[in-house]
Amino acid sequence: MTDTQRPIMEMSGVSVRFPVGGRTLTAVDDVSLALYRGQTLALVGESGSGKSTAATALMRATTPQAGRITFDGRDITRLPERRLRPLRRHFQMILQDPYASLDPRMTVARIVAEPLHAHGFGTREQIGARVAEVLAQVGLPASAAGRYPAQFSGGQRQRISIARALAARPSVLVADEPVSALDVSIQAQIVNLLGEVQRTDDLAFLLIAHDLSLVHHISDRVVVLYLGRVLEEGPTTSVVASPQHPYTAALLSATPTTEERPRERIVLSGDPPSPIDRPPGCVFHTRCPVARAVCATDVPPLTVAGDRSVACFFPGEVDSGLGLTEVR
Amino acid sequence: MDEAVLDVDGLSVVHGGDTRIVQDVSFRLGRGEILGLVGESGSGKSLTALSLMGLLPPGLSRTGTVRLRGEDLTGHSEKQMERVRGAQIGMVFQDPMTGLNPVRRIGSVLVETVRRHQDVSRAAAREKAVEALAAVGVPSPGDRVRAYPHQLSGGLRQRVMIALALINEPSVILADEPTTALDTTIQAQITQLMRDQIQARGASMVLITHDLGVAAELCDRVAVMYSGGVVEEGPTRELLRNPRHPYTAALLAAAPNFDRSRTLAAIPGAPPSPFARPDGCPFHPRCDRAQDACSTKEPVLTVSGSARLACWNPHD
Numbered sequence: 009m010t011d012t013q014r015p016i017m018e019m020s021g022v023s024v025r026f027p028v029g030g031r032t033l034t035a036v037d038d039v040s041l042a043l044y045r046g047q048t049l050a051l052v053g054e055s056g057s058g059k060s061t062a063a064t065a066l067m068r069a070t071t072p073q074a075g076r077i078t079f080d081g082r083d084i085t086r087l088p089e090r091r092l093r094p095l096r097r098h099f100q101m102i103l104q105d106p107y108a109s110l111d112p113r114m115t116v117a118r119i120v121a122e123p124l125h126a127h128g129f130g131t132r133e134q135i136g137a138r139v140a141e142v143l144a145q146v147g148l149p150a151s152a153a154g155r156y157p158a159q160f161s162g163g164q165r166q167r168i169s170i171a172r173a174l175a176a177r178p179s180v181l182v183a184d185e186p187v188s189a190l191d192v193s194i195q196a197q198i199v200n201l202l203g204e205v206q207r208t209d210d211l212a213f214l215l216i217a218h219d220l221s222l223v224h225h226i227s228d229r230v231v232v233l234y235l236g237r238v239l240e241e242g243p244t245t246s247v248v249a250s251p252q253h254p255y256t257a258a259l260l261s262a263t264p265t266t267e268e269r270p271r272e273r274i275v276l277s278g279d280p281p282s283p284i285d286r287p288p289g290c291v292f293h294t295r296c297p298v299a300r301a302v303c304a305t306d307v308p309p310l311t312v313a314g315d316r317s318v319a320c321f322f323p324g325e326v327d328s329g330l331g332l333t334e335v336r
Numbered sequence: 337m338d339e340a341v342l343d344v345d346g347l348s349v350v351h352g353g354d355t356r357i358v359q360d361v362s363f364r365l366g367r368g369e370i371l372g373l374v375g376e377s378g379s380g381k382s383l384t385a386l387s388l389m390g391l392l393p394p395g396l397s398r399t400g401t402v403r404l405r406g407e408d409l410t411g412h413s414e415k416q417m418e419r420v421r422g423a424q425i426g427m428v429f430q431d432p433m434t435g436l437n438p439v440r441r442i443g444s445v446l447v448e449t450v451r452r453h454q455d456v457s458r459a460a461a462r463e464k465a466v467e468a469l470a471a472v473g474v475p476s477p478g479d480r481v482r483a484y485p486h487q488l489s490g491g492l493r494q495r496v497m498i499a500l501a502l503i504n505e506p507s508v509i510l511a512d513e514p515t516t517a518l519d520t521t522i523q524a525q526i527t528q529l530m531r532d533q534i535q536a537r538g539a540s541m542v543l544i545t546h547d548l549g550v551a552a553e554l555c556d557r558v559a560v561m562y563s564g565g566v567v568e569e570g571p572t573r574e575l576l577r578n579p580r581h582p583y584t585a586a587l588l589a590a591a592p593n594f595d596r597s598r599t600l601a602a603i604p605g606a607p608p609s610p611f612a613r614p615d616g617c618p619f620h621p622r623c624d625r626a627q628d629a630c631s632t633k634e635p636v637l638t639v640s641g642s643a644r645l646a647c648w649n650p651h652d
Contacts, residue, residue, distance in 0.1 A: 054519035161606055191376040192546065193603035196590035200602055218520060221549075221592040225600055245596055262524035264549030265593040266576050273553075275528050276521045279489045295521075330594055 014081065015042035016212045017066065017099060017180045022075030023236075024061050033284045035061040036072070037236035037291075043180055043212035048203075050215045050223035050244065052259075053233035056283050059216045062233070063182050066214070067101055068092055079180075097127040100173035104185035106165030110157040116143070116168055117153035123176040138175060145208075146171045146201060163194035167201065174205060181206070182214045187222070199226060221263050224248050232256050235283055235291040242316035249332045252318040255292045257326040271329035290320070298325045340364035340403070341540045342388075342508050347400035349383045349392065349564075357396065357610045358383050359565040362637070365508065370534060370541045372551035372572070374587075375561035378607050381544045384561070385510050388542075389425060390417035405507060423453040426501030428530075430513035432493035435500060436485040442469075442496050443481025446503060453504045468499040472529060491522035495529065502533060509534065509541040515550060527553055548591055552576055560584045563608055563618035570643030580643070580650040582625045617648065625649045 024036040036058040043049055053059040064070045066077060068084060077085045079095055087095075100123070103109040110119055117139050124135045143152055146167040157165055166186060173181055183202060187195040203226045206213040217223050223230060223244065230247050232240045232255065240253040251257040261274040276295045281287050287294050293303035302321055310319040342365040349358035358380040365371050375381045387398045390412065402409045404424055412420070421427070429435055437445060446465035450456060456464070462481070469477035472495040485493055494514065501509055514530065515523040531554055534541050545551050551558050552572060559569040560583065568581035579585040589601035605622045608614055614621055620630040629648045637646040 054521065163606065192548075192587060193376060193590050194606065195592075196600035197602035197604075199592075199600055219592065221594055224594060224596060225592055248594060248596075259520055260594075262520045264523070264527075264547055264553055266548050266552045266588060266591060267593050267595070268573075273524055273528075275524045277525070279491055279522065280519075332594055 013044055015078075016045050016080055017043040018078045019062070019066050019072075020076050020078075022062070022065055022072045022077065024058070024065050024070055024072050028284055031284050034236050034286060035283055036065060038075070039233070039236070039238055040075075041066070041214070041231060043214055045179060045212050046207075046210050047229070048206055048213040048215060048227040050217060050227035050230040051233060052217055052220055052223055052230055054218055054259075054280065056235060056280055057233040058236040058283070059233050060184055061236075063101070063184055063214065063216050067099060067182060094127070097123060097176040098178050099180040099182065100176070100178040102166070102169045102173050102181070102183040102186050105189055106162055106169055107157075107189075109169055110165060112157055114156070115153065116148075116155055116157070116160075116171075119157070119168060120153075120171045120175050123172060127176050129176060139171075142171045142175050145174065145205065161194075162190050163197060166190065166198050170198075170201065170205065174209065177209070178211070180212045180214070182216070184216045185218065186215070188218070195222075202226065219263065220248065220260055221265050232259070235280060235286055237291050238310055238317070238319060239292060240316065240318050240320075241310070246315050248330075250324075251326075251328055252313070252316055252323040253292075253320045254296050254298055254322075254326040257328040258297070260328040260330060267330075269329055270331040271327075274326065274329065298322055339367065341367050341369075341405055342542070343401075343403040344388065345401045345403075347384065347387060347398065347402065349380070349387050350397050350399060351395060351610070355611055357564055358387065359563075360400070360637075361561075361566055362400075363559055363566070363569065365540045365542060367507075367540055368535070368538050369557065370531075370543060370555045372543045372545060372555035372558040373561055374545055374548055374551050374558055376546055376587075376607060378563070378609070379561040380564040380610075381546075381561050382512055385512050385542065385544050388510065389421055389427065390414065391421075419453070422449055422506070423504045424506050424508065426504070426506040426509045428494070428497050428501045428509065428511040428514045430516050432490070432497040433485060435497050436493065438485055441482050441484055442488075446481070446500060449500055449503055464503060465499075468503045469496065471502070472496075472499045472533065473525075474499070489522075490518055491525060494518060494522075494526050498526075498529065498533065502537065502539075505537065505539075507539055509539055510544075511541060512544040513546070514543070516545070516547070523550075530554065548576070548587060549593075560587070563613060564610055565618070565646070566637055566644070567619065567646050568644065569637075574643065578651075580645050580652075581647050582623045582649075582651065583619045585651055586622075586624075617646075625651075 020040040022039050026033045051059045065072045120139045121135050148167050187198045227244045230244045240256045258274045258276050289304045290308050293299040308319045308321045310317045345362050347361040348356045373381045443465050447461040450461040450464050466477045474480050474495050515526050555572050558572050558575050559566045562583050568584045586603045616631040620626040627649050635646040635648050637644050
């Protein structure tokens, strides 16, 4: 993947704010992301990081207060829904809860065919053939078509969601915590399936997750969000092996895995501040183990250094303690 | 581990007279020890915990024996179990709102818990409540006793739950997915807090979790459960380095970690329902090492050295 290739979908300088009882909740603050065909980008953060809001802004389910969203080079930031609708088949989304996101009164065939009808895909026969094809692609038996969501397990339901998202042959797939409601053994099935469809359909895939160990297995690049701001961005293997932002290092260190580690975990103190009451300066300074006076007053800009962009005045000072060497 | 604090022998949870949802679970918890019960949904790990507390939902009953510091709890009435819960066994759940009454100040819940089990004045109990909150790292505990649960963050609520579980100095803590609902950085705080508190008090803990990573961080020993039974148990490090049961090995291979050279190995299929368990080993339809015997004869949990294993064809 060369950097000269044009992103299929992009958001630049996007901010999303909500009024809350006379005050302003800043969910997303000046975030830029670029999605390329054939690539997986992971958007990682904890509750309140703005990762899901950023995705809804990208999908134009929310209109941002600032910044620009483009699809295939075309500015869609303020495109009215009527003109957005024909474009929607190109960017599809999968949600976390496979129980809430499928209409229980519809058969699997109708659920999966929905985006095809919405976008005038073809004749009844063509739609039927496409549904069968995409059910097979996600590993569901043909007999699934006539059944209802309640007749399937959580993992199978997530396969149905994936089939629906893929039916209209999108170029962009966004998945918001697609496996966090599933058991470990089923999680791996769905993660592997997502990786597989991303490759076979040459998708630009945006994976939203809280778990760095998970995204590490399937993403090419990763963006780390905290209180609405991008703190670090870069190739996933390199970010995991040598995090430059203290928050990335702490998050990596705190991720529970079965691996033996050379050093004790970094335990950050306190809770993240509220997005209604964001601290001045660096949003992370109130919990940062290496914060200095300047961090409380000035906002560190996202700066490119080597293969990384980092928003920190003192990058590289905190070691994750995972003892990883870069995998290439 | 000669003197077990908690000794569970042949524990089963039975539904409708004949379906065993939990099957013949036995374990011993030593003083100061943290034992992990690890399994996926439907493995029976949470029902095992509830049955220990005498808190099974209607329609389910328990067989087998449970001894707490030598005292047999098997024949205990509900009234007797009430004296055990909260005094000798403390509980921490996944969702702290389960254990905290949303319309009561946290101080009043703590005070009531103290006075239910100890003969102390309200003022003395209040003092204990403030001390307990301070011990679990709740900032300005003197003010926080007046707070309602919804005024606290998820991490603080879980600290309050832990204070509540510890306040009567029980010998055993039963924690069911205590960090699952929390963010990663808060999860690390709560994990560290539980480890420190258990150590400082010389208490023991049974940790119920679906996450081998959490178990790796906290537990001295791990028992892996599948389809209602323990399939393998051993010291945490040995079990993770050298899993012998194919299910333990498969669960490890499916769990994400920071070794990118390894792809996540999915386990085919899904666990069986307790109402339709296959003959033989319950894992054999999904097992890559299954042999003829595995589909006909159920393997028995057998002691080997410091570990236990139920498998006809284990890894070396």
